[in-house]
Amino acid sequence: MINTILFDLDGTLLGMDNNDFEKKYFSLLANKFEKHCSPEALYKNIWESTIHMVKNSDGVRLNQEIFFERFNTLIEREQQDLFLNGFNEFYDNEFDLVRDCTFRIENMINAVNKLKTKGYDIIVATNPLFPKVAINKRINWAGFSLKDFSYVTNFEICRFCKPNHKFYEDILKINNKKPEKCMMVGNDMLEDMVAKKLGISTYLVTDCVIKKDSPYTPDYSSDSLGFLQYIEGMPSVI
Numbered sequence: 001m002i003n004t005i006l007f008d009l010d011g012t013l014l015g016m017d018n019n020d021f022e023k024k025y026f027s028l029l030a031n032k033f034e035k036h037c038s039p040e041a042l043y044k045n046i047w048e049s050t051i052h053m054v055k056n057s058d059g060v061r062l063n064q065e066i067f068f069e070r071f072n073t074l075i076e077r078e079q080q081d082l083f084l085n086g087f088n089e090f091y092d093n094e095f096d097l098v099r100d101c102t103f104r105i106e107n108m109i110n111a112v113n114k115l116k117t118k119g120y121d122i123i124v125a126t127n128p129l130f131p132k133v134a135i136n137k138r139i140n141w142a143g144f145s146l147k148d149f150s151y152v153t154n155f156e157i158c159r160f161c162k163p164n165h166k167f168y169e170d171i172l173k174i175n176n177k178k179p180e181k182c183m184m185v186g187n188d189m190l191e192d193m194v195a196k197k198l199g200i201s202t203y204l205v206t207d208c209v210i211k212k213d214s215p216y217t218p219d220y221s222s223d224s225l226g227f228l229q230y231i232e233g234m235p236s237v238i
Contacts, residue, residue: 001181001235002051002120002182002183002234002237003119003120003121003180003181003202003235003237004120004122004177004181004182005115005120005121005122005123005127005181005185006121006123006124006125006171006182006183006184006185006195006200007122007123007124007126007185007186008125008126008127008184008185008187008188008192009124009135009138009139010126010127010128010138011111011186011187011188011208011209011210012052012108012185012186012205012208013104013105013108013124013139013144014102014103014104014105014138014139014141014142015102015103015104015142015207015208016101016102016103017206017208018208018210020101021098021101021102023106024097024098024100025095025098025229026039026042027039027042027047027094028097028098028159029046029090029094030042030043030089030092031094032042032086032089032090033086033093036079036082036083037075037085044074045071045074045075046071048070048074049067049068049070049071049074050067050129050154052066052067052069052070053066053067053070053129053155053161054161054164055127056114057159057160057161057164057166057212058159058166059159059160059166060157060159061157062157062159063069063129063155063156063159063160063161063209064126064131064155064156064159067080067155068084070236071083071190074100081091082135083178084131085211085237087131090138091130091131091133091134092133094162095133095134095137096137099137102138102141104141104142105142105224106143107127107143107209107223107224107225107227107228108142108205108224108227108228109141109142109143109144111152111224111227111228111231112144112148114231114232115177116148116226116230118191118234118235118236118237118238119236119237119238120151120234120237121150121151121175121177122133123149123151123152123175124139124149124150124151124152124153125153125171125172125184125186125195126152126154127133127153127161127162127191128152128153128154128155128157128158128161128167129155129161130153130155130189131154131155131156132152132156132157135152135153135154135196136152144160150217151171151173151174151175153167153171158170162188162191162192162194163190163191163194164194165194165195165198166199168184168194168195168198168200169198170197170208177235179198179199179200180199180200182195182200183200183201183202183203184196184200184201184202185202185203185205185227186202186203186204186205187207187208187209187210188205188208188209188210188212188213189204189209189211189214189216189218190212190214191211191212192204193214193216193217193218194216195214196216196217196218197217200221201219202216202218202219202220203218203219203220203221203222203227203230204218204220204222204223205222205223205224205227206221206222206223207223207224212213
């Protein structure tokens with residue numbers, strides 16, 4: 001019997017258009033560092049470092065360490081502290097302006113509240129490409145409190161990224177969960193549905209669906225209203 005629900009964040013719990021979000025995000029970052037780096041170079045360096053982070057997970061180093069391992073080779077040595085401090089300031093302040101590109105999904109808020117009353121353990125399994133502060137803010141934007149969840153992924157504590165199935169293996173191990181007792185809910189056909197490879201049940205929520213070539217067919221699929229109705233029919237585990 002399922003007793004734990006894992007949720008993706010962006011496009012699942014928090015409504016957004018990925019393209020609009022990325023444009024606003026990188027525009028604000030470019031403004032932050034305009035005196036030190038061109039927008040084109042900054043975009044290139046961040047994406048190259050992100051790809052390096054995704055592809056070079058070794059199960060030992062944290063994502064943050066792998067990201068800066070590459071990023072720091074792309075900038076001048078004397079700029080390393082400047083960018084590190086600048087990123088921290090950005091997520092504390094300017095990042096709040098990206099909120100305009102997101103929206104709450106009331107059906108998902110109601111679904112999470114219903115799951116809590118029924119006794120399910122709820123985990124946020126967002127792709128850990130962002131630091132804790134940025135992920136925690138987006139959880140708040142979505143209409144939730146950190147207290148709603150028993151565990152939240154971020155790039156300071158995770159060692160893998162989606163779509164690597166080891167990202168989900170780590171979550172299960174850290175939280176002492178069995179795959180057959182878990183369900184992964186997300187909007188990405190590849191990054192979220194890959195959890196099925198481990199024997200985790202999967203649910204594709206289509207409000208902000210990201211369609212990618214994927215060998216993984218979701219066990220269930222609907223819009224957020226259909227998901228809420230599905231949750232209402234689930235048994236209590238208290």
